[in-house]
Amino acid sequence: MKMNLDDNIKKQKLKGNKYIRDPIHDIIKIEDQVILDLIDTKPFQRLRYIKQLPFASYVYPGATHTRFLHSLGVYHLSTRLLDSLEVDDEYDRLLVKVAALLHDIGHGPFSHLFEELLKMAGYTDRVKDHEIWTTKIIKEDKEIERILKQISPKFNEEVRSIISHTHKKKLLMDIVSSQFDADRLDYMLRDSYMTGVKYGNFDLNWLLRTLSRKNREKRDEDNNVIGDEICFAVEKQRGLSCLQEYLLGNYYMYEHVYFHPVVIGLESILILALKKAMKLLKNGRITGFYNNVFKKLSNAESLTIKDYLSLNDSVIISWLHDWRNSDNTELSQLSSELLNRKPYMVFQSKKSWKHDSRVCQIYKENSLNFEFQFREREVSRLALKGDYDYKENLKIPLKIYIYDRKNNDIASFDELSKNNKLNEVAKAISELEFKEYFITTPRTIEKSFKSILEGNQNE
Amino acid sequence: MNRTERIAKLVKLVEKSPEGIKSRKKFHKLVYLLQETGEDFDQNYIFHNYGVFSPTLASDLDNAVERDVLSVSIEEKDFKEYIYTKGTEKICGESIEIEKMDLIKKLIFEEPRFLEVLSTIVYLDRFHYKGKELISKLKELKPKHKPYYDNALRMAKNLFQISVER
Secondary structure (H helix, E strand, O other), X not given: OHHHHHHHHHHOEEEEEEEEEEOOOEEEEEEEHHHHHHHOOHHHHHHHHOEOOOOHHHXXXXXXXXXXXXXXXXXXXXXXXXXXXXXXXXXXXXXXXHHHHHOOOOOOOOOHHHHHHHHHHOOOHHHHOHHHHHHHHHHHOHHHHHHHHOOOOOHHHHHHHHHOOOOOOHHHHHHHOOOOOHHHHHHHHHHHHHHOOHHHOOOHHHHHHOEEEEEEEEEOOOOOEEEEEEEEEEEHHHHHHHHHHHHHHHHHHHHXXXXXXXXXXXXXXXXXXXXXXXXXXXXXXXXXXXXXXXXXXXXXXXXXXXXXXXOOHHHXXXXXXXXXXXXXXXXXXXHHHHHOOOOOEEEEEOOOOOOOHHHHHHHHHOOOOHHHHOEEEEEEOOHHHOOOOOOOOOOOOOOOEEEEOOOOEEEEHHXXXXXXXXXXXXXXXXXOOOEEEEEEEOHHHHHHHHHHHHHHHHO | OOHHXXXXXXXXXXXXXXXXXXXXXXXXXXXXXHHHXXXXXXXXXXXXOOEEEOHHHHHHHHHHHHOOOEEEEEEEOOOEEEEEEEOOOOOOOOOOOOOOXXXXXXXXXXXXXXXXXXXXXXXXXHOOOOHHHHHHHHHHHOHHHHHHHHHHHHHHHHHHOOOOOO
């Protein structure tokens, strides 16, 4: 069985490697036919039409990079991590490379915004989660299924198990998805470079040199030891400063790029425009262009893979262009504001305002529609602690592992900094939390809203 | 939900179990299963160490104990077990209700290991594992939990409409 697998992997190796030029990694090498074939599939090619940072280019014009390029970058970095961690088994290597390449294939248009849209439309978590769509597409898309079958009948399931975090080898999963994985390493560098915001830059080459594989105890929820696992760790003596640079960089990228007020302001308009359009469609009152998939979304009907894959950024932007001329003033206004870069005002607050009667009063006094002209988003800035939605007063541990060569000891970043075994910077990073509400409102009520916000701070 | 509301809901859950909730494992699996049926606890889940786990729930439980709205004792047998009972302090938000009482009655007295198998089945189903593939994966992830498979699969069918032919 193993010999067949090895034969299949050998057979699909390219006779001459292919190379793709990349602004971040310079040259991305492809040595497997499977990878080339997967890149050529329709689901993967669709990622060319989904931006990595949907509205960042309205602030940083260079940020036009796509999920297509990012996925190639993640593939490349997964190979580098495999090399650093000396993972030699060819099957494991190919498994990780394929999972890394396909990890974002289930993203909807406008990336994470689409998940918010699905939730708003009434879909459950099972439908809105892009990782679930990723595994569904890998399983059911005929092109991808045919390609992966060439390696072995089980290969498809193993790729999905990496993405769903159910694979038996933690090390392989962590390379693709963890608090310190190929995905984060690539998007930090890529987003930093393409926006021109230098904070996200860090010494990748050195950081990779400080990684090693380590054995640690595996514990259950009650802290009982239930076995061993192999993870990877950054060496404290050589790698801590570099790691801290990466962690701080992540924090600053959130402050200056991901949560830039114009970005949030424009995201809000998109969500509100689509929300309005859905309501009009449900009531049979929409004028303007949409398609059958949008109709399904409006009624929270079941979506097929074909439906899902038919959507990308360009499709939705084309609807917005048409909706500018809608008979409905609100929809027309929202569409124009988005396309002409007229973002809503964004206020930051430590508390939620969506149920505050004073806000409702301001909307009423200004003849504004609260349902379609107000959005509140809860955020946690140190997203390295997990891609969790904001939860008030939450402290999530930083589970990046540090190996102390002197004491031959391994523990998580948070554990070590809590026990003062790292430096002051590490302690500060460990305690760094930034949780806020971003409230977006039309600019016409900026003064009124500001005054209740400031009044609240003085209370 | 804000944190107080999330914790109030956990306290409500503990109230429903006369002997408290035995083991964190049980707590995590129970809340996951209830959420999967639509009861909102506003907890985020990942798959960790071969089981569904919520870092947000872990943090809320610690906070609940700090505030003394929940009490925790540790039983040491062959393994450690954290037992959660109601604390001495009251929490605002106690008016928060749990809707799926029937489901809780069915699940609250089940063993942690049973809930572990059931929650794994539900998680796999969410990620489009079906039929024989789901069974095979379950055996891979929970090889030592075989005695619980049949009942868990039956309950998965009745409560979550997950149909698996063996």
